[in-house]
Amino acid sequence: MxxxxxxxxxxxxxxxxxxxxxxxxxxxxxxxxxxxKQKYCAQYFDVSVNTLKEWVIHGCPEIRLDSGMVLYSKSAVRKWLLGYQK
Known part of the structure; x- marks a missing residue:
């Protein structure tokens, strides 16, 4: 060489x-x-904001501040999603 x-x-x-x-x-x-924030959580999981909102209807944890701002813990959402793992 x-x-x-x-x-x-x-x-x-x-x-x-x-x-x-x-x-x-x-x-x-x-x-x-x-x-x-909601937008970044949706991006992180590669879903739309509407899908993320649908997840919340089905029990996905969210953080809602008095100001109306919605936040998410990526680790809590991940844990919630893994609850559906078969």
């Missing part, structure tokens, strides 16, 4: 590791923000 091939291999390996670490850091950052 030539020096150029070795360097190219090392470069690809390094970029691959950097990409994986960056992706993991972004996922961890998203997880840290457990309480989110």
């Amino acid at each position: 030539t020096i150029e091939e070795t360097l190219l291999s090392w470069e690809k390996e390094t970029y691959s590791r950097i990409y994986a670490l960056t992706k993991e850091a972004l996922e961890n950052a998203r997880e840290e923000h457990d309480i989110v």
